Amino acid sequence: MNAEPAAAAPGLLLHCSGPLQSWGHHSHFNQRDTAAFPTRSGIIGLLAAALGHSRTEPIDGLAHLRITVRVDRPGVVLRDLHTVGGGLPPSGTVTTAQGKKRSGDTTTLLSHRHYLADAAFTVALTPSPDTPAHVGLLQECAEALRAPRWPLYLGRRACPPTGPLLLSFFDDALHHLVRLPVAATAPRPGGPTRVVEFLADQPLDRLPLPADTAASDPAEAAHPTARINDQPTTFHPRLRTYQARPLYRRTFTPPSGQWGGLGTDYLTSLAAYLEQALPTGEGSRR
Amino acid sequence: MTAKPSARFLCAHVLQTVPFANLNRDDTNSVKTVQYGGVLRTRVSSQCWKRAVRTDFQQRIGQTALRTRRIGERVSRLLTEERGWPEDLAARAGAHLAVASGIKFELEEKEKQVQVNKVIGNALVYVPQTAVDELADLAEEHRADLEKAKDIKKSNDKSILPKDRVTAVLRTRNGVISVFGRMLAEVDNAGVDGAVQVAHVMTTHATDIEIDYFSAVDDVTDDWNDSTGSGHMGHAEFSAGTFYRYATIDLEELADNLGADTKAARELAEAFLHSFVTSLPQAKKNSTAPNTVPDLIHLTVRADRPLSLAAAFEKPVQMAQDGGYAAASRDALAQYADAVNTFMGDDGILLAGWTGLDAKDHTGLGDRHTALNALVTAAIETAFVVGDSGAAE
Numbered sequence A: 001m002n003a004e005p006a007a008a009a010p011g012l013l014l015h016c017s018g019p020l021q022s023w024g025h026h027s028h029f030n031q032r033d034t035a036a037f038p039t040r041s042g043i044i045g046l047l048a049a050a051l052g053h054s055r056t057e058p059i060d061g062l063a064h065l066r067i068t069v070r071v072d073r074p075g076v077v078l079r080d081l082h083t084v085g086g087g088l089p090p091s092g093t094v095t096t097a098q099g100k101k102r103s104g105d106t107t108t109l110l111s112h113r114h115y116l117a118d119a120a121f122t123v124a125l126t127p128s129p130d131t132p133a134h135v136g137l138l139q140e141c142a143e144a145l146r147a148p149r150w151p152l153y154l155g156r157r158a159c160p161p162t163g164p165l166l167l168s169f170f171d172d173a174l175h176h177l178v179r180l181p182v183a184a185t186a187p188r189p190g191g192p193t194r195v196v197e198f199l200a201d202q203p204l205d206r207l208p209l210p211a212d213t214a215a216s217d218p219a220e221a222a223h224p225t226a227r228i229n230d231q232p233t234t235f236h237p238r239l240r241t242y243q244a245r246p247l248y249r250r251t252f253t254p255p256s257g258q259w260g261g262l263g264t265d266y267l268t269s270l271a272a273y274l275e276q277a278l279p280t281g282e283g284s285r286r
Numbered sequence B: 001m002t003a004k005p006s007a008r009f010l011c012a013h014v015l016q017t018v019p020f021a022n023l024n025r026d027d028t029n030s031v032k033t034v035q036y037g038g039v040l041r042t043r044v045s046s047q048c049w050k051r052a053v054r055t056d057f058q059q060r061i062g063q064t065a066l067r068t069r070r071i072g073e074r075v076s077r078l079l080t081e082e083r084g085w086p087e088d089l090a091a092r093a094g095a096h097l098a099v100a101s102g103i104k105f106e107l108e109e110k111e112k113q114v115q116v117n118k119v120i121g122n123a124l125v126y127v128p129q130t131a132v133d134e135l136a137d138l139a140e141e142h143r144a145d146l147e148k149a150k151d152i153k154k155s156n157d158k159s160i161l162p163k164d165r166v167t168a169v170l171r172t173r174n175g176v177i178s179v180f181g182r183m184l185a186e187v188d189n190a191g192v193d194g195a196v197q198v199a200h201v202m203t204t205h206a207t208d209i210e211i212d213y214f215s216a217v218d219d220v221t222d223d224w225n226d227s228t229g230s231g232h233m234g235h236a237e238f239s240a241g242t243f244y245r246y247a248t249i250d251l252e253e254l255a256d257n258l259g260a261d262t263k264a265a266r267e268l269a270e271a272f273l274h275s276f277v278t279s280l281p282q283a284k285k286n287s288t289a290p291n292t293v294p295d296l297i298h299l300t301v302r303a304d305r306p307l308s309l310a311a312a313f314e315k316p317v318q319m320a321q322d323g324g325y326a327a328a329s330r331d332a333l334a335q336y337a338d339a340v341n342t343f344m345g346d347d348g349i350l351l352a353g354w355t356g357l358d359a360k361d362h363t364g365l366g367d368r369h370t371a372l373n374a375l376v377t378a379a380i381e382t383a384f385v386v387g388d389s390g391a392a393e
Helices: A040-051 A060-064 A134-146 A173-179 A263-277 B046-061 B071-083 B087-100 B131-141 B143-148 B163-170 B175-180 B219-224 B251-257 B262-278 B326-344 B372-383
Strands: A011-017 A066-073 A076-084 A109-117 A120-126 A166-170 A196-200 A226-234 A241-252 B009-021 B033-036 B039-044 B065-068 B105-110 B113-121 B125-128 B196-198 B201-203 B210-216 B232-250 B296-302 B349-356
Touching: A011 A134, A011 A173, A040 A060, A040 A120, A040 A134, A040 A226, A060 A134, A060 A226, A066 A173, A076 B033, A109 B033, A120 A134, A120 A173, A134 A166, A166 A173, A166 A263, A173 A263, A263 B326, B009 B262, B009 B326, B039 B232, B046 B175, B046 B196, B046 B262, B065 B071, B065 B175, B071 B087, B071 B113, B071 B131, B087 B113, B087 B131, B087 B143, B087 B163, B125 B131, B125 B163, B125 B175, B131 B143, B131 B163, B175 B251, B175 B262, B232 B251, B232 B262, B232 B326, B251 B262, B262 B372, B296 B326, B296 B372, B326 B349, B349 B372
Parallel strands: none
Antiparallel strands: A011 A120, A011 A166, A066 A120, A066 A196, A076 A109, A196 A241, A226 A241, B009 B232, B009 B296, B033 B039, B039 B201, B065 B125, B105 B113, B196 B232, B201 B232, B210 B232, B296 B349
């Protein structure tokens, strides 16, 4: 049984998908990692870029938005080798297995960059309960996502989103987050059932799941399963810092008709869903 | 009055078929790959293709930017070779210039001997080629001081040259830097956000990696016919396929980087489009000669936002009945472009056009142009049209 569904909250739904994404959360020097899902800092940074806020500007209201991620396709981790420079002074390079430094002509550094390939996420942005005034901010964000100040990317510059990034402004964003077509192909008939995971910075026990779907225990979804260090305090290049925040998880089994397929197929099922879900009056698609 | 381009983004989409090749290798010499739509595809990293574009672009616009840790040594060499400075003094001048940049440095060591005045910066500077001359001029101006100055022997030695004037040179930019950007945290306000965004390149379909076993014949062994052994054996990896390539130019950022010089922005945007379309990474070029040209180029000029069409190939393209992926890839691109423009609305598209080898029409990709030049010219003219205010140019 689900807990009493949360009251309807307006918000935006985003479709974060592309061949590659990379949501670094504890990258250092030559090892650039990626989280398995869009981080808070990554999404807030994307909104700031759309709004045209420079890195030194305060994050303000954006930092308070609630972000709920639905993992449509988890993707796979891709490690990319990138060589850097060469010609570094020996003392500045990595230590060899013998505990020595390399000689002057073999000091090229190898940088390992991790990407999430083939992943797709549906992301809900909703106001935090104590600052409902953020509805105005969300509307501003929607405008900015339609015509961003800077080209947007999924965590790293070489990872542009494909297709529609902004799906729509909804009067009840979480309701639609649960029901919107999943950007993945349906599991093979007779094969194992596939669950879709939700990841959020707020408890997920009150997620408005349809009554007839199988979902994980709401009691567990009411408590954080981990903490993640991705709450940005400033994007200033010299002062960039992050704070920890709780991570809540929940899974559910989408009904067979909810799998939207890939590429053009997904767009078609999305258009059909929005046609029926957004009669004139609620939100605006474009 | 500041002139701004009338459009915001210029997107380039290219389909290009490349035969048996390995344009971009990973650390094990393998072809780079990526999973997309559940299948493995061949990939060329954005960094790799971007370097090919930049090399072509520099030739096209007749400007070069220099990326180096050895800026001091470079200036020293100019001073001795072109301005007749004695070697010792030139070396000292170069070292003082490099130290004045404020970038932390080490001195080169050879056989455990510190090499005086051989300054190697901890960060690469990225400057217009002309900066070498400007720094040499600065050294000329201070020649008397340099003659009296000490050599640079330790990594905490100070420069006698004016730091602000040296860093001012390191902050200069040219067309190349304005387009591709620069990251240089060590010098204040030297960073330039690039005006182009280039995506990783990948095939529109699943690919297999071919392992090519080879042996090299030893000519003497062969002549004497005294053994069957070869001189060398090995293997190399290759793959073939139809690639989707995507890049976008942020026209406003480009104009900002150029101090609202719309004429320069227009020329650079045009050169970038040509370079992006025609360039090819050079890895293993002598053993595969993969010198193909794109078979479809689609350009859009947009007032709203850039848009990659990679999702056209999220569902991998299937080989045609009589073989080949190129025609099916072109159809998939046109079909997706049509669907996504219907879904998102096409109000933001100021111009859409394409050119290529196809005899058939692709309405989803806008107007057909007979040649690349005509397509690029049309896109540039739309992007830099004189606005209502008459501000552009």
